[in-house]
Amino acid sequence: MINISHKFLIISTTAALGFGLSACSPPHEQPSEMKVDTATSFRNTAPATTAHSSHGSHSGQSMSSTAAVAIPEASSPAFVNQVGSVVRTPSTIDISYSGDQGMITDIEWSTWTDTTAQGVGTYVGADGAVMEKETTVVLSNPATTPDGLVFTSLSLNGERVAR
Numbered sequence: 001m002i003n004i005s006h007k008f009l010i011i012s013t014t015a016a017l018g019f020g021l022s023a024c025s026p027p028h029e030q031p032s033e034m035k036v037d038t039a040t041s042f043r044n045t046a047p048a049t050t051a052h053s054s055h056g057s058h059s060g061q062s063m064s065s066t067a068a069v070a071i072p073e074a075s076s077p078a079f080v081n082q083v084g085s086v087v088r089t090p091s092t093i094d095i096s097y098s099g100d101q102g103m104i105t106d107i108e109w110s111t112w113t114d115t116t117a118q119g120v121g122t123y124v125g126a127d128g129a130v131m132e133k134e135t136t137v138v139l140s141n142p143a144t145t146p147d148g149l150v151f152t153s154l155s156l157n158g159e160r161v162a163r
Helices: 004-024
Strands: 103-112 116-124 130-145 148-156 159-161
Touching: 103 130, 116 148
Parallel strands: none
Antiparallel strands: 103 116, 116 130, 130 148, 148 159
16 A cells, blocks of 8 residues: 555656656647758848938938938947847837837938947837937947947937937
């Protein structure tokens, strides 16, 4: 006859094995022999943009109609976006990492150099409402990081933004 302590040991061992196996197998997993490689790098083969735009700055000065900035070289500074991806000429920038301060969308970059990048975009509040259509975006203070050379400062309409 099995006494109570042996029953407890058997039940405990069975439960531990069950929990261990369920932790190693995600629910609804579909086994497959065909695996999909995830993207580990990106090489942009699209031609540089030549779109024209005319935007006014926040101070009331107008910028002349100029061609959008060409795609920067891989050695030029990049920007680390809100999800930690290293990007150049992003079209959208979250103002804060938490997303509670809104974002700048539809950014058209006019310059992207080794020291600064400047463009104009639309400021959209956290609630989705358009706050300002002609927001000047400046990235500056490049620094060497594990991700390479990246801009460390973001300014909107001349005011530095703490991210």
